Amino acid sequence: MFLGAERVTGGGAEVRSLNPGTGEPLDPVYRYGGAADVDRACRLAEQAFDTYRATTPEARARFLECVADKLAALTDTVVERAHQESGLPVARLTGEVGRTTGQLRLFASVLREGSWQGARIDPALPDRAPQPRPDIRQQRIPLGPVAVFGASNFPLAFSVLGGDTASALAAGCPVVVKAHDAHLGTSELAASALRAAVEECGLPEGVFSLVIGDGPTLGARLVADPRIRAVGFTGSRAAGLALMRTAAERPAPVPVYAEMSSVNPVVLLPGALRERASDLAAGFVGSLTQGAGQFCTNPGLIVAVEGPELETFLTAAAEAVQSNQGATMLTPGIAAAYRTETEAVAGHAAVVTLARGPVPEGASPCRAALMAVGADDFTTDPALQREMFGAAGLVVHCRDLEQVTDVLRCLEGQLTATVHTADSDLDAARELLPVLERGAGRVLFNGWPTGVEVGHAMVHGGPFPATSDGRSTSVGSLAIERYLRPVAYQNLPEQLLPRPLADGNPEGLWRRVDGDLGRH
């Protein structure tokens, strides 16, 4: 663990990450920390907060860039270790390092642009009757220390140095990360990069700590700590709900940004099926099985009107699934859960299994699956509407487009919703759009939801249970807003005005003056 500047070995149980392909434990042995370690990490974070948040945006931008540089310098080492721990291909992990450093640099650019500070000024109106108006200025300030839980399926981009950490650090919040047991070595390497950047930039040590421990005890303790002011999490629905409960039961509740569960429905409209059923099948199975289906945005549900075109699609998709070689999942536990979940759906009286891939070798096999069910059965049984984390797809066949809408309406909140269209489907798509946008954080046309661009317009979020708080995104520059809150200053003396709100706009920021946006 890293408790501030110090490397510490916990006094709890021994724990090692596994090679999920072989099931063999990997060296070195780590040990769980305990309550005292959480307490110390949170104390250091709290001590660092006022100093860290008082740094200039430029200083924090350089810090994030320094973190990115340090991680990039470790690329080969970290990719090798992440490959051993996660079973993910080297090429994918190399790309993920790039995405991770890219995210850090994106937030550096966001810091420099400055709009994240939300500067607003309502100037005084000393002559207003019956009472003069005071001078009121507003900016956003960071919430305080943030707890981040590393995700198993992105050992770099959504773990120790991932999106949650980058956006919280950008906002001015110290971060305490709980490492994911599945990739402890990767976590240690990433944390060492971050620690080196903290030292090099001369920041207070409590800006970042890394703790190791199990979720129900150490993780819960971290979320319950009064110095923690927000929580970022990506993982299972059960674990996310537990963190939400812990946070809600605190004497002073705090926001939890938990990304939990999504089946990511894909509608194939009739014209699209007529035009390109086989291409759609290839695209679908490619997206479904990529990375053993271990993406939050994996397209787990196809919704379409039955007929010969859908049959063509299903035949092609079944062939593709049968010839899919399968893959190693992230952990033996995830593979076991995948098996249980797919078998439960496959065993449902109304479900037909259209294809299974061969059983791949190894300790954590993901065997692709394609199943089908009628819309009447699907809409009446919530058990069929749940995520199967892995490369399992369920096709819901509908009588008509009205029933397609019924299926979409019965679903819980989603990260994404997708429609495939031909020109002839435009009216149907127009009808569907309000249903899709109500249910999801991102609506795609003629694409596949895996692959989440890191930019300014991305939303990786959505209504519950896709996330615990659908008002925000965990990917993209808007994520910085999750860790900020607005503060108004009334008649603050000129000498004390924060620079974003100073007279004359010395930072050249976009500011809203009496509601009017401009660089003034």
Added chain:
Amino acid sequence: MFLGAERVTGGGAEVRSLNPGTGEPLDPVYRYGGAADVDRACRLAEQAFDTYRATTPEARARFLECVADKLAALTDTVVERAHQESGLPVARLTGEVGRTTGQLRLFASVLREGSWQGARIDPALPDRAPQPRPDIRQQRIPLGPVAVFGASNFPLAFSVLGGDTASALAAGCPVVVKAHDAHLGTSELAASALRAAVEECGLPEGVFSLVIGDGPTLGARLVADPRIRAVGFTGSRAAGLALMRTAAERPAPVPVYAEMSSVNPVVLLPGALRERASDLAAGFVGSLTQGAGQFCTNPGLIVAVEGPELETFLTAAAEAVQSNQGATMLTPGIAAAYRTETEAVAGHAAVVTLARGPVPEGASPCRAALMAVGADDFTTDPALQREMFGAAGLVVHCRDLEQVTDVLRCLEGQLTATVHTADSDLDAARELLPVLERGAGRVLFNGWPTGVEVGHAMVHGGPFPATSDGRSTSVGSLAIERYLRPVAYQNLPEQLLPRPLADGNPEGLWRRVDGDLGRH
């Protein structure tokens, strides 16, 4: 009640608002509604949602202006009724009508300005390697039907047509209001104004309903209804916490914006006390006793370093409290709670009562109170740190400025924090500022926190328990963001693009293109 377009009398218990001065019940008799009424209001809201949110911002702006016009036309009637029901002075209530119509018109202007839609465009990069970038666009859409709970202390500006309703309607959310029992007649009048505007603007009837019932049953049922997607509330801590629990226990939890409790600390720095102790005392007691102290931002706590200047302040403040005539509180229940709370604090072994006002006549008397306690006792007993809703002030005397900081740090989250300074206090104020902004939503210098400007830079919010969600404000134009969430659209066909995101920027909006803000 108004369930959509229909006036309905509930089948539950009879209920009448009281004249708080006389304790006499007022005509007419109202009756509580029940589960079926809540169900119908929510069903109508849900049915109205897609139509209402598809209206143009201009149409909604005209609707809000129409509501304001209808309310303004009822000014005399509504002020008279509100005066009977609340005991608040006619002049104050007339001003409150103006504030209420002003809020509605402010949100109309926000709608027309358009930035609330948060338009962002990351254009496609078809030639990007290794993979082309899709076109991604983002806007904010409304959450869905919103439940609003009328507040007792602002029978107009934070009740049926108040800030929560105005911001939710502006965002595109239908609203179901639970009327406050203390001003049922005022609620009915305000609701009739809103209903008339709904008809005149040709909007679906479910855009607005008004239900009557008690909080623990009907109110809880409203918050638990699956069609409700957010909750706005201003009231007591106990009631707010109960709504938070109900919302968190839903199968799909929803955001609750509850404004609950604040003591609004005021620091008198040594230079300010030396310069103008008597003026400060007059200002303080004026703010403390205004409206019988029934403001969320009432300055209930003075923090200062002990010494002869503080004694001068206390002597003057005690005289002002003794000569304060007292006032009628909003309800007999609030007056009883005030008596209990002040007596509990006054009976504390470490607390000295410096002054009490005379007992005013009537059924709901507020007798002003000024008490004092040492910082050591204050910081160690949370019972002294709680809000006394009414005109009771507690002065905490400190050994030195360091102890002033200790006092501020021990407080829960606040709506406001105030400092009075002289030029010689600037360094001390600079030290205090980070402490104050961490603890509050608004920081004031050399003023009094009662009086909340409705503008663009105002924050009326703050860390728990000032509010349940310190990331937002309930007053000012930023409040519209509480009822919105971002949605991204990937490769949406040109014909389906929402107008804020259309090519060529037909609405002339501020948009962020590849992160760059401009009218492009």
